[in-house]
Amino acid sequence: MNLDPSPLFALSLFPYLLFLHWLNKSKALPELAVWGFRLTLLFVAITIVAAVIALRCCDAELVDIDALHxxxxxxxxxxxxxLVAGLWKQPKQQKGE
Incomplete structure (x- = not known):
């Protein structure tokens, strides 16, 4: 049995978006760290686009095209x-308060 993991990947987007929403509302982390998590979501989007380009233009998977990968x-x-820069900044902010 060969199952396609794509639907699970797509479904994982919703918990991550909820996490980002909660993180933004809670103010638990510095804004720079929150941007790190947002950029991770951008990485996912860029990876999907790059995988489609690799498949359509080169008839190969993303891992086979070094420049795109x-x-x-x-x-x-x-x-x-x-993210690390934002988390690194957090203890310094707390010390100053």
Whole structure:
């Protein structure tokens, strides 16, 4: 039996959007850290677009096209860097209060 995981991937979007909504309302993290989580969502969107381009233009999967795969992964690196910068900033803010 060969099941397509795509529907589960699409369904996972809703809990993540709820998480982002809660995170924004709760003000539990600095705004920069919240932007890191938002950029992670952008990474997912860019990866989907890059996978479609790889399939349509090159008749290959995304992992086989280094330029597209690396470009998509750069957005994950950016999101993670912004998230870490925001979390790094948090203890300094609390000390000052």
């Amino acid at each position: 690396g470009g998509a992964e750069a957005f994950l690196t950016l999101g993670n860097a912004v």
